Amino acid sequence: MTDQQRPGELPPDLLRGLTNPRMSRRSMLKLGGLAALGLPLAACGIPGSTGSSKLGLAAARQQIEDFWAKQKKHGHFNFANWPLYIDVVKGGKHPSLDLFTKETGISVTYDEVIQQDDTYYGKIAPVLAAGQGTGYDVMVITNGIYLDDLIERDYLIPLDQARMSNFYTYASDLVKDPSFDRGNVYTMAWQSGVTGIGYSPKLVGKKITSWNDLLDPKLSGKLGMFGDNEDLPNSALCAIGVNPETSTPADWKKAADWLTKQRPLVRKYYQQDYVAPLSKGDLWASQAWSGDIFQANANGAELEFVVPKEGAPIWTDNMCIPAHAQNPLDAMIYMDWVYQPRVAAMIADWVNYMTPVPAAQQVFLHEAATAKTKADKTYYTGLAHSPLIFPPKSEYTRLHRYRVLSTAEQKVWNDLFEPIYQS
C-alpha cells in the first residue's frame, strides 16, 4: 500500500488479516522440515507478507462490516502494553481495568510485554507471517516504521467504526485522523509524549535548553541517548535545525555526523533502562520521555524535563488489534471505553503522558475543587495545568512527527544511524 492510497480510504487487501490463517505461508520451521526431506535447497524460500488479492473498496468495507457483525462478546481479552503505562495501586492491581470489568463484565489479562517497538515487532512479525495469532487482542504500538509495517502487511484488524462513539466525542485533534492512520482505520491513541532531555540541574550545574548542550565534553561518560532508529535520528534532525517530517537524505547525513561527533561522550545507547541510572546520578543528562521524568520525580528524583528550543519529536502510542485476535469485540469495547474523560483521567493521573482526552483536564479541576486536603488540591491543580499532560497550543509548533520512510528510504536511514547505536 502506498501513501497515496492511504488517506481516508480502505486499502483493497486489508482484509487478509481478517480471514483464516493462510496456509500458503510457511513458517521457518516448516521450511526446515522441507529442507530435511531432501528438497533441493534452491527451491526453498521464506515467503513474504504481501499478497496479490485485490478487492474493491466497497467490497472491503462490506467485508469489515460482515466481520464485525459476526463477532460475539467473550467476556475476556488479552492486553499487551509497555511497562508502567497504566494506573496501578499496591498489590499490582489496575483500578481502571477493574472498573472496566465491573461495568462491562469483561475481564482483562494485562501483560507488560512491550519493551521497544522494534524488538516487539521482530517478535510478532514472523508469527503473524506464519498465519498465527499473537495471543493478544489489543497491543500498543508507537507511530512510525513499525506501525507502518504492521498496517502495510495487513497485520492489524480494521476497527469497527460503529463502536467508536466515545473516541469521536472526546479524542483530541492530535490523535483524530492522524497522518500515520488516516480515518483511524486501524488505531486509537493510548497516550502521546515528547522525546526531550531529562537532566539533573544539580549535577549538570547549569540549565539545559538545547540539543547542542548535549555536546558538552563535561558530560563525558554521564550522557545517555536512545538506542533506536526513531527517537535518536529524529532528535538529531531537530538538533541540526531541520524539521524531521520534511527532512532529506542529505539532512540525515548531517544528523548522523552530529551523533557521531557526540558518540565519544555517550555512556550507553539506552532502551527503557535509562530512568534508573538517571535517577541515581550515574547519568547527568539523557534523552528522555516526558512522562518518565514526571514519574521519577514523583518517586523522589530531582530531575528536570526540557523540550529543547530547536524542537523535539512527538509520538503517539496506539492501541490496535493484531490479526487473528481471538476476542476482537471485547477489545473494541475496551478501546472505546477508555475514551471517557473519567477513565482517561484515571490513567493520565498515573502515567503522566499526554492524554488523548483533553476533557480529562475538567476531571482534574473538579477533583481539585472538591479535594479534602490541601495536598490533594495542589496535586490535582498541578496535573490540570501540567504542560506535559495538556501541552499548550503554542508548544505544538516545536513538536514534530517522525519522518515517514518508504522501504527504500528505510535502508538508507538504517545504514546511516544503526552503526551509531549498535556498535
Add this chain to the structure above:
Amino acid sequence: MSARSLRGKLAPYTLILPGWLWLVIFFVVPVITMLSVSTMTGNDLNGFSQTFHFSTYVDAWNSFHVQIIRSLAYGLIATAICILIGYPVAYWIAFRGGSYKSTLLFLLLLPFFVSFVIRTQSWEFMLDDHGMVLGLLRTLHLVSSNASILQTPVAVVGGLVYNFLPFMVLPIYVALERIDPVLLEASADLYAHKATAFRKIVLPLSSPGVFAGVLLTFVPVASDYVNATILGGTNTTMIGNVIQTLYFTNLDYPTAAALSFILMGVLLIGVFAYARALGTDDVLEMAAA
C-alpha cells in the same frame, strides 16, 4: 548368522538411535536450514528466496568484523582469567578439600540457582557509579570522582568471567581428582621438587581438563550477548548482540545466519588449533572421557 547374533550386533545401534534422532532433529536440520537461509536474498515483506548469494558472507564480515574480533578478544581474555582463577580453586578443592569436597563444589554451583540475567543484573548494582565497588575505591582515593566501571569493557569481561567460571573449575577439578596421589609420592621419593612434580605430573595430567574448560567457556563467552547488553556501553557490542538484532529486530535472516556460520567457523578453527598445539591428537577424546 543366527537371528540372535544379528540382534546382538544391532542392539548398540538401536540403543543409540534416540541420540542420533535428537542430534538430527535439533542440530543437523537447523544447521542445514540456516546454511540455506544464509545464501538467500530478499526481505520479510516480499519474502526470501534461494539465490546462492554467497557474497552475504563477505558483506557480513565487512560490516561486522569489528564485533567478531571484539568478541574473540573478550572470549580469550575472559577464558584466560577463568583459568587463572579457576585452576587454583579446582586444585585446592581436589587436593585440600578433604571431606568438604562436595560442600565446596555445591557452593561453587550455588549461583546457578539464580537466573543468569538476574546474576548479571546484580553486577550492574555493584558496579554502578555509586555502587559498593566504586564507592569503596573512591573512599580510598584510588579513583577519580568521575570514574565509572559500568558500561565499559572491564564490566563486560568481568561479568563474563563471573558467569562462566564454574564451567572452567569443574572439568579441571575432575581431571585433578583423577590423578593418583601415588604418582606424587613416587616423585617425592625420587627427590623431585614440588614445583617439578607439579610441572611434570599434575599439569600434563590436568591439561585435558583445562582443554574441556576452555571449550565450555570460550565458545559460549564469545557468543554471549547478555553481559554486553546489561553491563556494556557504546563500544562493547559483541557479535551475539549483532546477530540478535539482525534476526529479531531487522528480520535480516540471511545476514544473521551468515554471521552465525562465520562465528562458528572461527570458533572451530580456534578450538582445533588449540587441540593441535597441545600436541595430543586425542586430546578431544581425553577431554570427553
